[in-house]
Amino acid sequence: MTAPADRTRSSEELIRAEEPVLAQNYHPLPVVVARAEGAWVEDVEGRRYLDMLAGYSALNFGHRHxxxxxxxxxxxxxxxxxxxxxxxxxxxxxxxxxxxxxxxxxxxxxxxxxxxxxxxxxxxxxxxxxxxxxxxxxxxxxxxxxxxxxxxxxxxxxxxxxxxxxxxxxxxxxxxxxxxxxxxxxxxxxxxxxxxxxxxxxxxxxxxxxxxxxxxxxxxxxxxxxxxxxxxxxxxxxxxxxxxxxxxxxxxxxxxxxxxxxxxxxxxxxxxxxxxxxxxxxxxxxxxxxxxxxxxxxxxxxxxxxxxxxxTGEFQRRARELGVVLREGLTALLGKGVVGFRARGLWAGVDVDPALGTGREVSERLMREGILVKDTHGSTIRLAPPLTVTEDELRQALGTLEKVLAA
The missing domain is CATH 3.40.640.10 (Type I PLP-dependent aspartate aminotransferase-like (Major domain))
Structure with missing residues (x-):
């Protein structure tokens, strides 16, 4: 029988439990996901996060469509x-x-x-x-x-x-x-x-x-x-x-x-x-x-x-329309901690001012505010939300990014 999700141990305990038995070929953010629905995930303590990575596009249709x-x-x-x-x-x-x-x-x-x-x-x-x-x-x-x-x-x-x-x-x-x-x-x-x-x-x-x-x-x-x-x-x-x-x-x-x-x-x-x-x-x-x-x-x-x-073309249309919201939001952040970005549809690489931290550090700050993204090289983070994300959720993520960069 498959073991149920481990809700008896904390995120910190579960992360520690991985270290001696898992090859260290990844450096994940310190969040332990236990449940998910749509654009949202929940950790073992019940904290909710807006997933703005979508499994590097593997979750284009959100979690558990x-x-x-x-x-x-x-x-x-x-x-x-x-x-x-x-x-x-x-x-x-x-x-x-x-x-x-x-x-x-x-x-x-x-x-x-x-x-x-x-x-x-x-x-x-x-x-x-x-x-x-x-x-x-x-x-x-x-x-x-x-x-x-x-x-x-x-x-x-x-x-x-x-x-x-x-x-x-x-x-x-x-x-x-x-x-x-x-x-x-x-x-x-x-x-x-x-x-x-x-x-x-x-x-x-x-x-x-x-x-x-x-x-x-x-x-x-x-x-x-x-x-x-x-x-x-x-x-x-x-x-x-x-x-x-x-x-x-x-x-x-x-x-x-x-x-x-x-x-x-x-x-x-x-x-x-x-x-x-x-x-x-x-x-x-x-x-x-x-x-x-x-x-x-x-x-x-x-x-x-x-x-x-x-x-049906619905998801392609959503990516085009919400992509405009994403570009406008990132454009508004230029000079406010964002030094450049590249975007097409619901996909963006965002270059953060290196003086504000590495991409990893910015990703960790966003995680603490309930937004999940992932860094790539240097001070660049990637945004690739599920194509099911709503405009309000997308604006929430952009607002949180603005807050984190201002802090």
Whole structure:
């Protein structure tokens, strides 16, 4: 029997209890969440917090969205896992709906975001050898500096974050790193061996870095001329976060492959996918790639419910409309502790005056005032509330940020 949530120990005691038994690969804020609903979470002492991080976009639809919880409950009573050794009755509708939502032909279901990235890399290389004609073992992939695509050894090998890289080599060859938002540098790096250009349409971990208008269009045109693939990592930026289903839609760009994750699982189960053109994903054959849990019935049921929520356009519209409120609120804070910000839809990277503290310190102050955010590099914090957040809740968070910075 699964143990119930531990309400007999305090937050401090539970945090202390983790230390000897958990690998120290995270530095969480000192809050112990026990319950959640919508945009709010509650700790073991019953204190409530407004969640302005939403699991790095994994909770785009808020905590325990009723339609997603119902889909999971219904499926739990029927079937949870078959592996891909057999078919299941939920996978076809999930793949059909996701392909239609993203304007692509085929779906490769996986579990985590990093798995989607690794799968995209494998598919791009296979395509380069079988379709483009790159000599075996020589395919290259061009990536951007300050990227964040996951934490596997292959992926951290082309990261420029030394904390992520250091101590984990030797690394997989075949990647070329160029500055983000620099088409000239990208053009110089692409040659006959290039299988793909892999970028985030908006760089999340780097501080919500929004490229110049025309950059994504330029990437698409360059890759088409060079006969290589455009692979867009929309794991954080996709599925409504920026006011469109995909962030590339802000420039009406259609990549060859799109990598999805986080919100695709509705905050219930890990679900990721590579979606793309038939002539690209079609290079895979049985035995060449797989996942025991990828495309499992529970994940497919929840993923189908996520697609249905997005199909109406309601959440994309909310992100656009509330994104205006977010931008206006942050603009009003410029010169009042905020030295700069970048935002698109309900997603912002906020640069706090370093004299007022690091991003971690500001996040801890906000936590004590009942607002949960998370820092990234230096004095930057990220805001990514659930798309279900209300205007009043958003204004409450902005008001609290103003209060904390003024203090």
């Amino acid at each position: 009723p339609a997603l919880i119902e889909a999971a409950h219904r499926q739990l009573d029927r079937l949870t896992l078959t592996s891909r050794a057999f078919h299941n009755d939920r996978l076809a509708s999930f793949a059909t709906g996701l392909a239609a939502l993203t304007g692509q032909d085929m779906v490769l279901p996986m579990n985590t975001g990093a798995e989607a990235v690794e799968s995209g890399i494998k598919v791009a290389r296979k395509w380069a050898y079988e379709v483009k004609g790159v000599p075996d073992g020589r395919a290259t992939i061009v990536v951007a500096a300050d990227n964040f695509h996951g934490r596997t050894t292959t992926i951290v090998g082309f990261s420029t974050d030394e904390t992520a890289r250091s101590g984990f080599g030797p690394f997989t060859p075949g990647f070329r790193v160029v500055p983000y938002n620099d088409l000239a540098a990208l053009r110089a790096a692409v040659d006959d061996t290039t299988a793909a250009v892999l970028i985030e349409p908006i760089q999340g971990e780097a501080g919500v870095i929004v490229p110049d208008d025309g950059y994504l269009t330029g990437v698409r045109e360059l890759t088409q001329r060079a006969n290589c693939l455009f692979v867009a990592d929309e794991i954080q930026s996709g599925l409504g976060r920026t006011g469109r289903t995909l962030a590339v839609e802000h420039e009406s760009v259609v990549p060859d492959l799109v990598l999805l994750g986080k919100a695709l699982g509705g905050g219930i189960v890990p679900v990721s996918a590579v979606v793309g053109r038939r002539e690209v994903l079609g290079v895979l054959r049985p035995g060449e790639h797989g996942s025991t849990f990828g495309g499992n019935p529970l994940a497919a049921a929840v993923g189908t419910a996520v697609v249905e929520l997005l199909r």
